[in-house]
Amino acid sequence: MKSAVLVFPGINRERDMARTLKLVSGVEPAMVWHADTQLPAGTDLVVVPGGFSYGDYLRCGAIAARAPIMDAVRAHAAKGGLVLGVCNGFQILCESGLLPGVLMRNSKLKFICHDVHLRVERSDTPFTRGYNAGQVIRVPVAHGEGNYVADEDTIKAIESEGRVIFRYCSADGTLGDPYNVNGAINAIAGIVNERGNVAGMMPHPENHVESIIGSTDGRGLFAGLVQQFGKAA
Numbered sequence: 001m002k003s004a005v006l007v008f009p010g011i012n013r014e015r016d017m018a019r020t021l022k023l024v025s026g027v028e029p030a031m032v033w034h035a036d037t038q039l040p041a042g043t044d045l046v047v048v049p050g051g052f053s054y055g056d057y058l059r060c061g062a063i064a065a066r067a068p069i070m071d072a073v074r075a076h077a078a079k080g081g082l083v084l085g086v087c088n089g090f091q092i093l094c095e096s097g098l099l100p101g102v103l104m105r106n107s108k109l110k111f112i113c114h115d116v117h118l119r120v121e122r123s124d125t126p127f128t129r130g131y132n133a134g135q136v137i138r139v140p141v142a143h144g145e146g147n148y149v150a151d152e153d154t155i156k157a158i159e160s161e162g163r164v165i166f167r168y169c170s171a172d173g174t175l176g177d178p179y180n181v182n183g184a185i186n187a188i189a190g191i192v193n194e195r196g197n198v199a200g201m202m203p204h205p206e207n208h209v210e211s212i213i214g215s216t217d218g219r220g221l222f223a224g225l226v227q228q229f230g231k232a233a
């Protein structure tokens with residue numbers, strides 16, 4: 001699997017993401033600077049990583065969404081290419097119109113940084129095929145603006161088309177306010193676009209891929225993607 005990780009000024013999770021992609025796929029990803037206008041030929045997967053692009057000025061992801069490289073990301077998605085946005089990456093994909101909705105301030109107006117449980121809502125997407133539907137995984141969150149919001153019609157469409165891929169839940173998969181760490185509508189932690197080739201999620205699966213740091217629950221996402229493209233470039 002050939003992947004490309006976008007790099008914006010202020011991003012700080014790109015090395016974690018690159019390390020995980022190398023670990024799981026066996027192939028070093030290309031690091032692509034925001035001012036570039038092209039992705040490397042043959043890119044299978046574009047990853048927009050987490051961090052604080054442009055210092056979170058205006059709104060998280062708002063400036064990065066207008067960076068030159070984003071036209072190439074749009075073209076890649078339009079061809080059916082896979083795009084994954086994690087945390088700030090999810091915010092950037094929403095701000096760029098590649099995913100619907102927006103990420104607002106967390107309902108308690110505090111930055112949160114701890115492990116959460118997620119219920120995998122479906123396993124028939126390229127991003128979740130490494131899991132079973134209904135499986136509960138534990139991965140960290142680290143954000144101040146993770147409260148997913150969209151207008152009523154958009155939420156109706158996302159829900160009726162089964163485009164929620166992850167929801168915040170308890171360790172046994174129960175949904176409820178105490179587990180909805182940022183107040184997101186319907187406890188939405190991750191979604192896919194209509195075509196199913198662009199995904200965004202607030203939690204960080206790339207940080208839980210090795211038992212030495214306490215959990216490998218994030219690995220399934222990357223392992224599932226690799227299954228699709230194979231391990232070699």
Ligand SMILES: NC(=O)CC[C@H](N)C(=O)O
Pocket residue numbers: 013049050051052053056060086087088089142143144145146
């Ligand atoms: N870890 C991240 O990507 C953080 C995203 C963004 N800076 C926020 O605080 O919401």
